[in-house]
Amino acid sequence: MEEGFCAFFHLFFFAINTIKGRSAAMDFFEWVGKHTGVQLNDVQKQAVLHTEGPLLLLASPGSGKTTTLNMKIGYLLLEKKVSAERIMAITFSKASAQDMSDRFDHFFSNLTNDQVHFSTIHSFAFKVVREWLRKNRLDFQLIEGNISDEELKKGWDGPDIPLHKKFILKKLYEDTNGAQISDDDMDELMTYISFVKNRMLQGKVLERVRCNVKNAIEIFRAYERFKKKHTNRLLLDFDDMLTYCHQILVDDQDILSKYQQQFEYILTDESQDNSVVQHEIVELLAQPQNNLCIVADDDQSIFMWRGSDVTKLLQFEKTYREATVMTMSQNYRSSQEIVKASNQFIKRNQNRYPKEMFTNNPSAQPIEIKSMRNYEDQLQYVTEEIRKSGGTEEVAVLYRNNASAVPLADKLDKAGIDFYMKDIDAKFFKHWIVEDMLNFMRFSYNKSRVDILERIHTKFNAYISKQQIALLKKKNSGTSVFEALLESDIPSYQQKALPKAEKLFKDINQMEPDKAIRTIREKLGYDRAITKMCEKFGFNAEHLFGILDTLEKIAEGLGTLKGFADRLKELENLIQTSKFNKNKSPLTLTTFHSAKGLEYDKVYMIDLINGVVPSKDDMDRYRNKEYGPIEEAVRLFYVGMTRARTNLELLTYNYKGNERVTESMFVTNVKKIIKPAGEKSSTKNHIRADLSDENLLQLDEIELGREIIHRKFGPGVIKEYGGDQIGIQFDEAGYKELLVEVCISNGLLRNKEENVK
Numbered sequence: 001m002e003e004g005f006c007a008f009f010h011l012f013f014f015a016i017n018t019i020k021g022r023s024a025a026m027d028f029f030e031w032v033g034k035h036t037g038v039q040l041n042d043v044q045k046q047a048v049l050h051t052e053g054p055l056l057l058l059a060s061p062g063s064g065k066t067t068t069l070n071m072k073i074g075y076l077l078l079e080k081k082v083s084a085e086r087i088m089a090i091t092f093s094k095a096s097a098q099d100m101s102d103r104f105d106h107f108f109s110n111l112t113n114d115q116v117h118f119s120t121i122h123s124f125a126f127k128v129v130r131e132w133l134r135k136n137r138l139d140f141q142l143i144e145g146n147i148s149d150e151e152l153k154k155g156w157d158g159p160d161i162p163l164h165k166k167f168i169l170k171k172l173y174e175d176t177n178g179a180q181i182s183d184d185d186m187d188e189l190m191t192y193i194s195f196v197k198n199r200m201l202q203g204k205v206l207e208r209v210r211c212n213v214k215n216a217i218e219i220f221r222a223y224e225r226f227k228k229k230h231t232n233r234l235l236l237d238f239d240d241m242l243t244y245c246h247q248i249l250v251d252d253q254d255i256l257s258k259y260q261q262q263f264e265y266i267l268t269d270e271s272q273d274n275s276v277v278q279h280e281i282v283e284l285l286a287q288p289q290n291n292l293c294i295v296a297d298d299d300q301s302i303f304m305w306r307g308s309d310v311t312k313l314l315q316f317e318k319t320y321r322e323a324t325v326m327t328m329s330q331n332y333r334s335s336q337e338i339v340k341a342s343n344q345f346i347k348r349n350q351n352r353y354p355k356e357m358f359t360n361n362p363s364a365q366p367i368e369i370k371s372m373r374n375y376e377d378q379l380q381y382v383t384e385e386i387r388k389s390g391g392t393e394e395v396a397v398l399y400r401n402n403a404s405a406v407p408l409a410d411k412l413d414k415a416g417i418d419f420y421m422k423d424i425d426a427k428f429f430k431h432w433i434v435e436d437m438l439n440f441m442r443f444s445y446n447k448s449r450v451d452i453l454e455r456i457h458t459k460f461n462a463y464i465s466k467q468q469i470a471l472l473k474k475k476n477s478g479t480s481v482f483e484a485l486l487e488s489d490i491p492s493y494q495q496k497a498l499p500k501a502e503k504l505f506k507d508i509n510q511m512e513p514d515k516a517i518r519t520i521r522e523k524l525g526y527d528r529a530i531t532k533m534c535e536k537f538g539f540n541a542e543h544l545f546g547i548l549d550t551l552e553k554i555a556e557g558l559g560t561l562k563g564f565a566d567r568l569k570e571l572e573n574l575i576q577t578s579k580f581n582k583n584k585s586p587l588t589l590t591t592f593h594s595a596k597g598l599e600y601d602k603v604y605m606i607d608l609i610n611g612v613v614p615s616k617d618d619m620d621r622y623r624n625k626e627y628g629p630i631e632e633a634v635r636l637f638y639v640g641m642t643r644a645r646t647n648l649e650l651l652t653y654n655y656k657g658n659e660r661v662t663e664s665m666f667v668t669n670v671k672k673i674i675k676p677a678g679e680k681s682s683t684k685n686h687i688r689a690d691l692s693d694e695n696l697l698q699l700d701e702i703e704l705g706r707e708i709i710h711r712k713f714g715p716g717v718i719k720e721y722g723g724d725q726i727g728i729q730f731d732e733a734g735y736k737e738l739l740v741e742v743c744i745s746n747g748l749l750r751n752k753e754e755n756v757k
């Protein structure tokens with residue numbers, strides 16, 4: 001009976017094959033190539049054919065990772081006759097699971113009806129956890145998912161906390177620190193908890209994990225206790241799905257064996273993004289045959305901050321003695337120029353598998369590096385270029401921080417250019433700094449509004465105390481709060497301050513909004529109040545002042561305060577709805593992180609200044625000889641560069657507001673890479689220093705204010721740095737502008753002894 005069925009099955013396949021035109025002599029690749037139009041290269045073919053045993057497929061960007069994985073699944077199904085339910089294809093995000101599934105259908109829907117399950121590791125883990133809970137007659141509740149900032153801010157009525165991760169953390173933060181948690185701290189705390197759980201860290205090691213949230217470890221521990229003890233149900237967040245799944249596979253042999261037997265072949269895409277716990281789950285499932293195909297690019301690992309870990313990839317050959325490692329280095333996406341420069345650039349990282357990406361694609365445009373005078377010029381330039389290009393090609397503007405999107409969206413919208421924004425983050429508009437500015441403006445319309453004053457009274461120069469607010473509330477006179485206060489018993493320092501503030505509020509009300517913001521910041525003392533808050537609570541001053549600068553930019557050219565408030569609403573709405581422009585607009589705005597896996601004809605990478613790319617924190621840690629973060633920043637830059645097919649522009653500038661900023665050290669790197677050999681600066685006029693000398697100033701150590709010693713001009717201080725030039729004020733030789741490359745490559749500058757750690 002069974003034999004008969006098999007014979008029928010083979011006959012059926014033979015029929016399909018013949019229908020689809022595959023003769024007996026035609027090999028799989030020829031046949032598939034005919035149907036899909038994709039001719040795999042030799043390494044891709046080898047990777048497809050290697051089905052038994054552990055395989056690490058290291059692939060460069062654009063080298064056809066997803067294409068190869070899909071071909072491999074096709075091969076398992078159609079050639080090796082493996083049934084679909086015995087294949088497990090795992091990706092990192094829902095979007096890439098969908099992308100892989102779509103691409104599989106595109107290649108094979110005419111050739112097979114088999115439905116392979118493309119899953120995220122989270123959805124598989126959740127399935128295992130549910131099965132175990134059912135088996136043990138336990139109930140559970142998910143405590144993570146969408147919740148709006150408004151809902152969170154509103155809090156809850158009654159004694160019971162709503163069982164949601166953010167509410168629970170909010171409460172535990174308040175209990176531990178006696179203060180409300182800010183949005184930024186909530187984000188950082190969530191990231192910290194994810195990191196710790198994904199890296200499976202416990203005990204003392206936790207103390208080594210950096211987190212700027214006060215008492216983060218205590219809050220994390222309290223959170224874990226809360227989830228276990230609060231109800232008779234098990235409370236699970238997204239990370240718990242992974243840690244529980246791992247523990248279940250370790251403890252419950254029945255469940256482990258069931259899945260090990262079910263999945264004969266396991267394939268994982270984007271494995272460089274897997275965390276420790278995710279790698280361990282995959283390793284357990286693959287045993288004992290270890291028919292495991294891990295597709296990864298360690299150079300595109302950019303989620304270390306939330307727990308991903310390439311160590312497992314780098315140790316693959318140690319984990320599996322019988323491991324095969326293959327490298328796919330041919331880039332099908334980008335031009336000669338882009339492939340060569342990015343291949344060279346990524347080599348500055350030490351902690352990586354050596355690879356040599358190459359392409360047979362033709363040459364296109366040279367990589368352009370534009371150094372603008374200031375931030376505004378950069379936005380103006382990008383907007384103008386995009387306008388001129390007329391929407392004929394796919395263009396992306398990539399930035400490191402979501403905050404860059406708001407002024408850019410504003411500028412593009414004012415120029416009438418539509419865009420698709422990949423990762424919507426309208427948090428900017430809900431930030432307390434934005435709320436503060438609007439409250440200052442609202443209060444200027446009606447100075448009797450104690451409720452508004454209550455929100456800003458500590459943030460301007462009138463020294464209005466909590467008691468005075470209470471008094472005003474009690475009086476409820478409906479007159480100007482300033483009049484009411486001046487009539488009451490006030491300390492002498494308020495005698496002058498109150499009328500002055502009252503006058504300023506009156507003036508603000510009549511001003512154009514950008515001037516109003518400047519007045520609030522400078523004359524009413526808002527900037528000073530923010531600086532103090534940063535000192536007291538450890539807030540990130542750069543970020544907060546950045547928001548204020550952006551507000552001023554948005555306000556430019558708007559006539560009234562009301563017009564400004566309306567524009568903010570309009571922009572928020574525009575950003576929220578831009579996600580519906582996918583496939584409608586040829587222009588995409590996205591962070592470097594979210595651009596991974598995507599490609600465009602032309603890519604602009606913006607805001608390439610030290611302190612942003614790489615971040616100040618990355619640079620500080622680098623100087624302290626902690627290399628992980630800077631290497632991740634390099635990988636992120638590399639991901640950005642390799643998104644471009646034919647055109648890549650790197651944009652930097654010298655001033656942000658009045659502040660002097662310096663060109664990203666990565667841009668300087670790329671400049672050196674792409675400069676034709678003939679233009680290399682001559683070194684023959686200089687006596688070469690011993691370049692291995694540890695005291696020599698390195699490129700990435702250049703910073704304003706650093707004290708150095710020049711071989712010829714003696715001691716001095718770095719005063720300017722940007723583009724190719726470095727400005728140094730020498731003790732004796734006066735101020736000089738020198739070429740960075742000449743100084744560094746000839747070892748002309750040494751760190752002053754006390755700078756050297």
Ligand SMILES: Nc1ncnc2c1ncn2[C@@H]1O[C@H](COP(=O)(O)OP(=O)(O)OP(=O)(O)O)[C@@H](O)[C@H]1O
Binds near residue numbers: 041059061062
């Ligand atoms: N053998 C091949 N011949 C021609 N084109 C190919 C081949 N392999 C892949 N490609 C094409 O190269 C492009 C990149 O492929 P794919 O998206 O699979 O790469 P990737 O390695 O996943 O990229 P990344 O990691 O940068 O996101 C696609 O347009 C794909 O069709």
